[in-house]
Amino acid sequence: MHFTARTAELAELHRVAATGLVGPVVLCGPGGVGKTTLAVRWADDLRERFPDGQLYAALQGFSGEEPLDPSTVLGAFLRALGTPAAQVPVGLAEQAAAYRTLVAGRRLMVLLDDAFSAAQVRPLLAGPPATTIVTSRRRLVSLVGDGGRLIDVAPLAAAESVELLTRTIGADRVDREPQYAAELAGICGGLPIALCVAAGRLTLRPHMSMRSMVAALTDEGDRLATLTAAEPGPSSIFDTTYRSLTPSAAVLYRRLSLHPGPDFGVEAVTAVPVDLADPAGGRPGDGPLVELLEANLLQETAEDRFRFHDLLRLDAQQRCAAEDTERQRHATVRRIAEFYLSAAHRADLTVTPYRRRIDYAYLDDRAVRVPRFADRAAALSWLDRELVNLVHAGRAALDHGYAELAWRLCDVLWPVFLYHKHYRHRLEADTRGVEAARIWGNRWAEADMLKRLSRVSTKFGRLDEAERHIQLAIGRYQEIGDERGALDAEEALAWLHRDRDRPDLAEQTLVGVLAGYRRLADARTVGLACLHLGSLRVLLGRADEALPLLTEAEAVFDRLATVDPYNQARAWIALAAALVGTGDLERAEQLATRGHDRMSGLGSDHERAEALDVLGQVAHRRGNDDIARLHWSAAADIFAGLGLADRARSVRRAP
Numbered sequence: 001m002h003f004t005a006r007t008a009e010l011a012e013l014h015r016v017a018a019t020g021l022v023g024p025v026v027l028c029g030p031g032g033v034g035k036t037t038l039a040v041r042w043a044d045d046l047r048e049r050f051p052d053g054q055l056y057a058a059l060q061g062f063s064g065e066e067p068l069d070p071s072t073v074l075g076a077f078l079r080a081l082g083t084p085a086a087q088v089p090v091g092l093a094e095q096a097a098a099y100r101t102l103v104a105g106r107r108l109m110v111l112l113d114d115a116f117s118a119a120q121v122r123p124l125l126a127g128p129p130a131t132t133i134v135t136s137r138r139r140l141v142s143l144v145g146d147g148g149r150l151i152d153v154a155p156l157a158a159a160e161s162v163e164l165l166t167r168t169i170g171a172d173r174v175d176r177e178p179q180y181a182a183e184l185a186g187i188c189g190g191l192p193i194a195l196c197v198a199a200g201r202l203t204l205r206p207h208m209s210m211r212s213m214v215a216a217l218t219d220e221g222d223r224l225a226t227l228t229a230a231e232p233g234p235s236s237i238f239d240t241t242y243r244s245l246t247p248s249a250a251v252l253y254r255r256l257s258l259h260p261g262p263d264f265g266v267e268a269v270t271a272v273p274v275d276l277a278d279p280a281g282g283r284p285g286d287g288p289l290v291e292l293l294e295a296n297l298l299q300e301t302a303e304d305r306f307r308f309h310d311l312l313r314l315d316a317q318q319r320c321a322a323e324d325t326e327r328q329r330h331a332t333v334r335r336i337a338e339f340y341l342s343a344a345h346r347a348d349l350t351v352t353p354y355r356r357r358i359d360y361a362y363l364d365d366r367a368v369r370v371p372r373f374a375d376r377a378a379a380l381s382w383l384d385r386e387l388v389n390l391v392h393a394g395r396a397a398l399d400h401g402y403a404e405l406a407w408r409l410c411d412v413l414w415p416v417f418l419y420h421k422h423y424r425h426r427l428e429a430d431t432r433g434v435e436a437a438r439i440w441g442n443r444w445a446e447a448d449m450l451k452r453l454s455r456v457s458t459k460f461g462r463l464d465e466a467e468r469h470i471q472l473a474i475g476r477y478q479e480i481g482d483e484r485g486a487l488d489a490e491e492a493l494a495w496l497h498r499d500r501d502r503p504d505l506a507e508q509t510l511v512g513v514l515a516g517y518r519r520l521a522d523a524r525t526v527g528l529a530c531l532h533l534g535s536l537r538v539l540l541g542r543a544d545e546a547l548p549l550l551t552e553a554e555a556v557f558d559r560l561a562t563v564d565p566y567n568q569a570r571a572w573i574a575l576a577a578a579l580v581g582t583g584d585l586e587r588a589e590q591l592a593t594r595g596h597d598r599m600s601g602l603g604s605d606h607e608r609a610e611a612l613d614v615l616g617q618v619a620h621r622r623g624n625d626d627i628a629r630l631h632w633s634a635a636a637d638i639f640a641g642l643g644l645a646d647r648a649r650s651v652r653r654a655p
Helices: 007-019 035-045 070-080 092-103 118-124 141-146 158-169 171-176 178-187 192-204 210-223 234-243 247-256 286-294 310-323 326-351 376-385 387-399 403-411 414-420 423-440 443-459 463-479 483-499 503-520 523-539 543-559 565-582 585-602 605-621 625-641 645-652
Strands: 025-028 054-058 109-113 131-136 149-152 299-302 305-307
Touching: 007 025, 007 035, 007 149, 025 035, 035 109, 035 131, 054 070, 070 092, 070 118, 070 423, 092 118, 109 118, 118 141, 141 149, 158 171, 158 178, 158 192, 171 178, 178 192, 178 210, 192 210, 192 234, 192 286, 192 310, 210 234, 234 310, 247 286, 247 310, 247 326, 326 376, 326 387, 326 403, 326 414, 376 387, 376 414, 387 403, 387 423, 403 423, 403 443, 414 423, 423 443, 443 463, 443 483, 463 483, 483 503, 483 523, 503 523, 523 543, 523 565, 543 565, 565 585, 565 605, 585 605, 605 625, 605 645, 625 645
Parallel strands: 025 131, 025 149, 054 109, 109 131
Antiparallel strands: 299 305
């Protein structure tokens, strides 16, 4: 969006900055008035004052979506500031503390856009020398108590509106029709978003006079019952621009507003059905998308990345509700959700090819631009980038009655949760996965998601809930005669016994699980059971009993290294811990170092910390206590960052 005028507001912002800010600057004003553009311009003017960078978050306060939870934003900020995803704490208080620690002393600009309330903003505030700027349609008066300064952003004056038109369509056209330029500016109500859409319409039709456009808007004023009042206004601009679109672009504009997440890539656009003759068929080419961009009905936020302005998204949603049938709307949501499922499924296969899966029947088999991934790192990067959209897609699928699709969109997130944790997203996804499976009526799917929900519940300290979930999972697997599933769930129950300080019961359960897996003759599950039982015996001080089990686990996962490098590295680290107990320090150091390096490459910081703990033990046994303390301190910092306070304390207390 072009920037113009705002001289008074910029001057006030610079005066505020010169006085030394303690709290946030809050820009308040109606939707479409240009608060975000003003904030970005001011931040750009002050770029040299903030050499440590800028953080940006769209808080979705008035976007039509649920306002973002501060915890979600803090997680994104911590990762942007260099915290590995696996080290982002679980709880809001711990996240806020980690954030304050990271930004302390840094000269950062933090932009919090479209805030819903002071409560949403407060955990995200960065103290001096950082500066926080907030935009909101509400006057967040209570932030004054945090040292905040409120600045009202009013609609542009008439002359400023004409200046913005001049910058976008050129002085020649404005000079030819100054009277109608002023009338058009008046119809736009001083809102930059409306002025830019009007300019986009005129740019698309270089021979169209402003007189004709004003006349059309005035004539249509009484016919926009669902979008405007009696007098023509900003919504009239949206309407006349919309009516000028080709049929395919108009359909894309309407139905793209049903996209469940805040922004989207070009591949997601291709999933939107635009064939008017087929409610569920047809996909847009590049033409309709380019048309929406040229008309300023869609914003390009990065290369091949797009979003709606809030007012335009609401306008498009209203048109979709009025002009598309319920069947068409449902088909659009399903098609977009299935795009995300298809892409995430490909990523899942790349990262964790060994997982149990069940086939899914897509709406149709027409091709969409599903991304391809060169390796695990690329697949995990895509899952991380699209995680919010994947979570929103699962929510939308369930809301529209697609229970099976909703479950699958939860299930397919397993790789990113395994490697990068994202515990809060995981708790939401696994909870919804259980609900979706029950609505779908698939007891295997329910059992599988209950097992996952049990494990993540322990991360939030909900141990009673975790035990109820895993017992239910075992029962479901037994009801359907899935011995492998029941053993998997019992193995998860063993870890819960360990977490609840029931080591004898945990060992007894794992012994039974290992025997069951040996009966099934599945090498990978046998390897996992050996790994888990051996690791438990190391914790119990019985390294000599653990050594044969962990040696077997190493051999299993060495053979499976191509498909499961994560558990191969876990086996190395666990075997290293046992070797420390038996006195083979040289081989223990080799395996722990190898495991540390592999986990670093895989981005799994929890397991990297476990390797550091073992390396600390090796150094201590050799009498190198300074080196041991370095390893243990690094491990404790990682565990603390993951919100695992007890584990961090145990490492810090190591002898």
